[in-house]
Amino acid sequence: VFQQDGAQPHSQHLSQKWCRDNFPTFIEKDRSPPNSPDLNPLDYSIWDQLVNNIHWNKVYSKTTLIKELKLSVKKISESVVFESCACWTNRLYRLYQNDASYLR
Numbered sequence: 001v002f003q004q005d006g007a008q009p010h011s012q013h014l015s016q017k018w019c020r021d022n023f024p025t026f027i028e029k030d031r032s033p034p035n036s037p038d039l040n041p042l043d044y045s046i047w048d049q050l051v052n053n054i055h056w057n058k059v060y061s062k063t064t065l066i067k068e069l070k071l072s073v074k075k076i077s078e079s080v081v082f083e084s085c086a087c088w089t090n091r092l093y094r095l096y097q098n099d100a101s102y103l104r
Contacts, residue, residue, distance in 0.1 A: 045084050049076050 011029040019026045053072035059065045 045080055045087075046076060049080055 016029060019028075050069075050072050053075040054068045056068075059068050
């Protein structure tokens with residue numbers, strides 16, 4: 001399942017259409033949880049590792065950025081992904097216990 005936040009580039013109708021056409025399932029802008037950062041496993045450890053794996057000195061165009069992103073994704077360790085997903089299920093459960101309010 002792919003989830004976006006409420007940023008305009010994510011909620012714009014063409015972005016939403018692209019997601020519908022290219023992902024097997026995703027949470028549309030009108031159905032996203034009120035506290036999406038609490039429920040987004042990419043916000044912390046995975047995103048941090050992705051960004052730190054990029055050789056920014058090699059990025060000078062859209063093409064080189066895409067290349068670096070693809071290389072960076074391949075460098076993310078499985079253990080980081082599994083740990084992030086495990087933490088996500090814990091946050092989901094805590095959110096449920098907290099009546100879908102903010103997590104502290």
